[in-house]
Amino acid sequence: VTLAIGVDVGGTKVLAAAVDTTDPTTILVSHRVPTPTRGPEIAAALVDAARHVLDEVAAKGLGPVAGVGVGLPGLVDLDGMLRAAPNLHGGVGAPIRGPLSDALGLPVVVDNDANCAAWAEVVAGAGRGASHVLLVTLGTGIGGGFVIDGRLHHGAHGFAGEPGHMVVDRAGPLCPCGRHGCWERYASGNGLGRLAREAAARGDAPGLAALAGGDAEAIRGEHVAAAARDADAGALAVFEEFGGWVGLGVANLVNLLDPDLVLVGGGLADVADLFLEHARAAFAGEVMGAADRVPARLEVATLGSDAGAIGAALLAVPAPLPPFAAR
Amino acid sequence: VTLAIGVDVGGTKVLAAAVDTTDPTTILVSHRVPTPTRGPEIAAALVDAARHVLDEVAAKGLGPVAGVGVGLPGLVDLDGMLRAAPNLHGGVGAPIRGPLSDALGLPVVVDNDANCAAWAEVVAGAGRGASHVLLVTLGTGIGGGFVIDGRLHHGAHGFAGEPGHMVVDRAGPLCPCGRHGCWERYASGNGLGRLAREAAARGDAPGLAALAGGDAEAIRGEHVAAAARDADAGALAVFEEFGGWVGLGVANLVNLLDPDLVLVGGGLADVADLFLEHARAAFAGEVMGAADRVPARLEVATLGSDAGAIGAALLAVPAPLPPFAAR
Numbered sequence: 001v002t003l004a005i006g007v008d009v010g011g012t013k014v015l016a017a018a019v020d021t022t023d024p025t026t027i028l029v030s031h032r033v034p035t036p037t038r039g040p041e042i043a044a045a046l047v048d049a050a051r052h053v054l055d056e057v058a059a060k061g062l063g064p065v066a067g068v069g070v071g072l073p074g075l076v077d078l079d080g081m082l083r084a085a086p087n088l089h090g091g092v093g094a095p096i097r098g099p100l101s102d103a104l105g106l107p108v109v110v111d112n113d114a115n116c117a118a119w120a121e122v123v124a125g126a127g128r129g130a131s132h133v134l135l136v137t138l139g140t141g142i143g144g145g146f147v148i149d150g151r152l153h154h155g156a157h158g159f160a161g162e163p164g165h166m167v168v169d170r171a172g173p174l175c176p177c178g179r180h181g182c183w184e185r186y187a188s189g190n191g192l193g194r195l196a197r198e199a200a201a202r203g204d205a206p207g208l209a210a211l212a213g214g215d216a217e218a219i220r221g222e223h224v225a226a227a228a229r230d231a232d233a234g235a236l237a238v239f240e241e242f243g244g245w246v247g248l249g250v251a252n253l254v255n256l257l258d259p260d261l262v263l264v265g266g267g268l269a270d271v272a273d274l275f276l277e278h279a280r281a282a283f284a285g286e287v288m289g290a291a292d293r294v295p296a297r298l299e300v301a302t303l304g305s306d307a308g309a310i311g312a313a314l315l316a317v318p319a320p321l322p323p324f325a326a327r
Numbered sequence: 328v329t330l331a332i333g334v335d336v337g338g339t340k341v342l343a344a345a346v347d348t349t350d351p352t353t354i355l356v357s358h359r360v361p362t363p364t365r366g367p368e369i370a371a372a373l374v375d376a377a378r379h380v381l382d383e384v385a386a387k388g389l390g391p392v393a394g395v396g397v398g399l400p401g402l403v404d405l406d407g408m409l410r411a412a413p414n415l416h417g418g419v420g421a422p423i424r425g426p427l428s429d430a431l432g433l434p435v436v437v438d439n440d441a442n443c444a445a446w447a448e449v450v451a452g453a454g455r456g457a458s459h460v461l462l463v464t465l466g467t468g469i470g471g472g473f474v475i476d477g478r479l480h481h482g483a484h485g486f487a488g489e490p491g492h493m494v495v496d497r498a499g500p501l502c503p504c505g506r507h508g509c510w511e512r513y514a515s516g517n518g519l520g521r522l523a524r525e526a527a528a529r530g531d532a533p534g535l536a537a538l539a540g541g542d543a544e545a546i547r548g549e550h551v552a553a554a555a556r557d558a559d560a561g562a563l564a565v566f567e568e569f570g571g572w573v574g575l576g577v578a579n580l581v582n583l584l585d586p587d588l589v590l591v592g593g594g595l596a597d598v599a600d601l602f603l604e605h606a607r608a609a610f611a612g613e614v615m616g617a618a619d620r621v622p623a624r625l626e627v628a629t630l631g632s633d634a635g636a637i638g639a640a641l642l643a644v645p646a647p648l649p650p651f652a653a654r
Contacts, residue, residue: 084616155585258482
């Protein structure tokens with residue numbers, strides 16, 4: 001038994017969780033706090049959440065904690081500093097690792113949140129046994145974590161793994177990142193809502209507009225999922241189009257990186273049954289040399305919204321992948 | 328001194344070259360033969376070219392040859408078998424490594440040609456000292472070779488590194504691969520010609536149509552380069568547009584993989600002065616978090632058309648990167 005704490009920092013909440021890193025899918029103790037918007041308060045909130053978990057671990061007699069891992073939503077450099085974060089501006093440049101380590105008296109590692117989730121899936125989730133795994137997290141936006149040859153891929157400066165800002169449609173809509181037609185404009189929750197609004201504007205999805213109070217401009221991804229669950233034809237067609245965009249981006253990634261496995265995580269993984277087959281069909285037709293190669297598998301991540309915290313905990317106690325995962 | 332032979336197989340010719348792998352930028356002996364179109368003849372041509380070089384190495388008393396590396400133009404699996412090749416259909420599924428090794432009595436490794444070139448650039452060319460390097464070869468089409476953490480990245484099955492078939496403009500022209508708007512439709516020699524034909528059709532490049540005998544449909548990339556050398560305004564504008572497409576794809580790759588360095592190789596590297604600054608400007612504006620991160624450098628590969636053969640020879644004698652290249 002080696003305990004570690006993982007802290008997953010989202011745009012609105014912080015989840016701290018203690019796990020046994022030799023059997024990490026069960027969260028032993030957890031605690032949530034809201035995410036502050038300003039840098040010094042962010043570090044203080046992380047200390048607060050982690051200390052709460054540490055105290056409860058001690059109170060339950062669960063044994064010593066070896067380290068703390070933190071997942072941050074944005075570009076994290078190799079020193080653990082947040083360098084860019086669309087949904088956590090206040091955390092950019094704020095000291096995190098030092099204050100946390102000093103306050104808790106434990107070693108702290110900091111990484112990108114989707115990198116943490118990818119590592120969790122490879123060690124203990126849907127990626128077990130594979131050594132080349134790409135996780136794409138489809139939520140409000142798109143994040144990513146790439147495991148290459150059994151190791152988390154950070155790149156030269158720590159910023160690797162941002163598939164959401166791969167341009168797939170240069171003539172497409174403007175992205176907050178400044179580019180046009182980023183994959184995130186299509187294959188995220190925001191993208192799903194936009195595809196649905198366009199369908200409604202064309203008159204192709206009357207049920208969706210009704211769900212959104214009659215205002216086609218108010219349609220969000222959640223409405224599409226709800227209508228699709230009720231077998232609304234317009235909503236199902238939007239999910240088919242959405243799946244095509246997912247498959248297109250996945251085919252790009254497979255042409256570039258040739259993984260064993262691509263995992264779909266994030267909030268949209270909960271409705272993967274509504275688009276994954278469409279994504280697989282698009283992907284299968286689009287990958288280079290499709291008829292002559294071993295196809296990568298496209299599957300759903302299995303650790304859900306706990307993946308980030310579990311992976312952060314695992315990264316706090318560095319260990320090689322179990323031998324079954326070696327190539 | 329450890330000699331090895333590299334054999335670079337192109338769509339029209341085979342180049343076999345002997346190098347000292349401890350000082351590989353000087354080709355000691357080389358020999359070219361035409362590339363046959365049928366599988367068994369391809370293997371025979373490689374044996375012929377390599378044996379010619381081996382004999383000349385022996386005649387010159389240059390010492391024993393340790394192994395042979397082969398670079399093939401297409402998807403090469405981890406067993407060295409060509410699995411898909413738009414410009415060498417006859418080689419798909421043909422035994423290469425076994426016949427070559429048996430005939431020459433030497434160990435043989437087989438890899439993708441752009442992977443070979445990338446490895447050459449990292450060991451002995453423009454990538455020296457960097458451990459995360461992406462080579463994109465801009466020729467008739469686009470190839471790629473990715474060095475990640477100091478190692479050539481093959482992916483799970485050997486097929487990694489095909490940036491040319493990354494869709495960047497889903498509404499764009501059909502690619503022979505079956506997708507629409509692949510990067511190769513824009514940022515290759517073929518793409519340059521197409522951009523120029525479109526400019527001429529708009530009336531924006533009268534000088535180009537004149538160079539192509541008055542027929543705008545006959546404009547090729549070579550005409551654009553020739554006209555740009557003569558300071559033709561229309562041709563220079565086409566190169567500016569072309570550079571924008573190069574930069575767009577490079578920004579995608581940097582968002583995904585965060586290298587130290589992206590190298591432009593292939594035939595278009597010879598005219599990099601006509602588009603590289605435009606590509607850098609586009610890339611600098613498009614990469615995620617550009618203002619807050621260390622930028623990757625975008626440079627020209629330096630080993631030219633010998634890179635494939637040099638890299639194949641280096642791969643035949645596996646050695647770690649020199650220590651200066653470690654991160």
